[in-house]
Amino acid sequence: MLDKTFNPSETQARFYRAWEASGAFECNPNSSARPYTIMMPPPNVTGSLHMGHALTFTLQDILIRYHRMRGRDALWQPGTDHAGIATQMVVERQLAERQITRRSLGREKFVEQVWAWKAESGGTITRQLRALGASPDWRRERFTMDEGLSAAVRRVFVRLYKDGLIYRDKRLVNWDPKLHTAISDLEVESHEIKGQLWYFKYPIEGAEGEFVEVATTRPETMLGDTGVAVHPDDERYRHLLGKHAILPLVGRRIPIVADEHADPTAGSGAVKITPGHDFNDFQVGRRHKLELINIFDRDAALNDAVPAAYRGLDRFVARKRIVADMEALGLIAKVEPHTLMVPHGDRSGAVIEPWLSDQWYCDAKTLAQEPIAAVETGRTVFVPRSWENTFFEWMRNIQPWNISRQLWWGHQIPAWYAPDGAIFVEETEVEAVAAATAHYGKSVKLERDPDVLDTWFSSALWPFSTLGWPEPTRELQRYYPTDVLVTGFDIIFFWVARMMMMGHRFMGEVPFRTVYIHALVRDERGQKMSKSKGNIIDPLDLIERYGCDALRFTLTALAAQGRDIKLAESRVEGYRNFATKLWNAARFAEMNRCALVPDFAPDACRLRLNRWIVGALAETGVRVERAIEEYKFNEAAGALYQFTWGTFCDWYLEFAKPVFAGADEAGAAETRATTAWALAQVVHLLHPIMPFLTEAIWEHLTGGKGGLLISAPWPDCTTLPRDRAAMAELDWVVSLISAIRTARAELNVPAAAELAATLRIEGADVEARVGAHGEAIRRLARLKNLAPASEGSAARAVQVVVEGATLLLDLAGAIDFDRERTRLQKELKDAVDDIERIERKLNNPQFVAKAKPEVIEEQREREVEARAAIDRIKAALARLQ
């Protein structure tokens, strides 16, 4: 006998082991089945599962399990990402606790430490994925820094370099002074800061007492000023063009130039130019051949390029000092409060400094062309479609991608420098040496570039590197391109776009046919959850308390397209109750000896009750299929919830009770078989969303002899019979019973009377009892304005009752006719209003001309119904006189 409630924790571990041991997760490259592939976005190797993971992996698992059951050769490729900056920071923090710095340790030792940390914590995330019920092919688990993937990275880098799509360049980068590395534009987050705008007066050379006023939010950068720009059309400053200003505190003579960059309406209209520390000024400086002075060191402290008084000062200390000194000189015209956007590193939180340095760049512009075309022509489709705009917007304005990082953890760039600065880019040191030797005609000493690649560089190769590229493996042939990529919009740029670039370049084909962008799970304040913000809600806690299936179902039910999820725990609780409900339905089936019948044929059912549930189930199955295939996960969950609770448990099982107890042995046997069958179908349909619960029920249903549900075929609901008449009939009975219940509640019938009124149909008594109450049913139906589903309805109702409806017949005789009259009069008014409204529509030529035929038909039907209702209500009222 099943327990009263489902015990998730015991079940989860047991079935997960069984699934894995059975090989159910494994793809089969030798199979003749059509492949279905999803690349798992690799979580950070040292990370832990957060709610965003729970959502994305649940949805992916649903797709994989569904298609696996549909007979596809499903591959869900798992793995983890080395997450360069994030991981390095974690390890550095750990070392800091032991008063050790990365530099004191040295590169080699430090990297060893990171590997040790990876070995220690790397299993956490995959363990948690298992706790979530995820079913990827673990045999194939990869890591972005394992041997094969590293080789792929080197191959790609070298090829792109030799094709001129990777190059080295000296330009301003986003410098993180805390992490001492460059970061890409995408890793910069702008935050609004309330600052000040200082108006400085720069003296004009050779014009005593004359100044040009420049406004700045960053006074410290003035030490690197090498010009002042004004707009060419700005009359106020025309006379200054060609003259020079003398930079205060420094004494440098700097030219005043005309440049469109200067906005006459902003600040004073004249703008100081610091080519070394501002992206705009860099351009202006280049246009006017202004000197470029780098005034910061890698900590963003002032270097020796500034006057001695400021050397070594931190940039923010220097700011105060400079303002004070300018003030003392009387060179501050005014100070205004000013709100500005300040760039911060998304990992470190440090204020980013534009800094001149040598970095490696990838020509993203060129690589973006094919992906753009692929999305334009629909070879890759975004779901929801609206994300394509975001994709295009970014791809069409894409900047060179800075791929080098001054870190130690990551793929070291395969470039070697000769003493004369020549660069040799090869996959191995041996090859680089050979190339250099060939170049110089003798062996030279080479030094490897110390930088590593941006983490996203290796992630970009994920869809093919994990399949064995550059080797022409069977898997690569079979599973690329993949079917769908499931991810949040936050990494469209970081990852999706780059996979498309690399996929096209090296495979000549899109990496995935569909990109499904799901919502983000946000925290209670609507903020994005992220590792760096530390506002992560632990899904494992919810799994612990409500079970994995409840969490999965909740996320699925909330995964409507295009909207973010703010998780309410009451929803999880509600769906936990849903799991219990289904569990108890199975328990009911067991108690009533409902066993699966081997060759059960749904279309051979005799009883209307059973024909009805078969049809209702068929409709549900079709809805679930369609919903999953359209990525409308919430609709799939909703349909299953509604059917399971609202139809199967609330009505079918209730109707089945008297049948089980009745005299119709054959009917009871058929109903037992149908109950077991329907339950089996439900657990199949629900399995992708709630794998553990359904597997457990399946085990009971089959006595453990039916194999694992995870490997069972998906039921074909499209071919199931749908007996419309039976379905309409049962719908009517349901409303009839609801009406009786309403009457009971309204009339406040004493419990004893109600009990007496409850008809239990047993044995030979049936016909007599039904006969005795037939008139009561008819009378009640008329009173409650219930249209019969077909002719001979009262007789039908009797028949249905015979099949098992628990009807409270005697109540009909207990109705308070005064109250009933009031109610009927209200209903009459409603019906008359309805008719008026419908008539207005139907008499409206434009409605008839323009509305869809089925809508018109529906209105006509409603009118007929309403008219019939009026007749019935009137007759009922007359009878009440």
Added chain:
RNA sequence: GGGCGGUUAGCUCAGCGGUAGAGCGCCUCGUUUACACCGAGGAUGUCGGGGGUUCGAAUCCCUCAUCGCCCACCA
């Protein structure tokens, strides 16, 4: 400064041209061998405001308000 999205029952959210929905919460009632993690019933909404399109608008368009997100070099 540009985009994008939200604003529907007390709360969390579906619905997105044809008579307002779910779960939770709330109020009645219920000791029937599936389930109190339950059952029956009930109350609660000018579908953010204002315009427009349409025979018909929560649903489409415009506008305003408000909340949030993304992108952007404004000194």
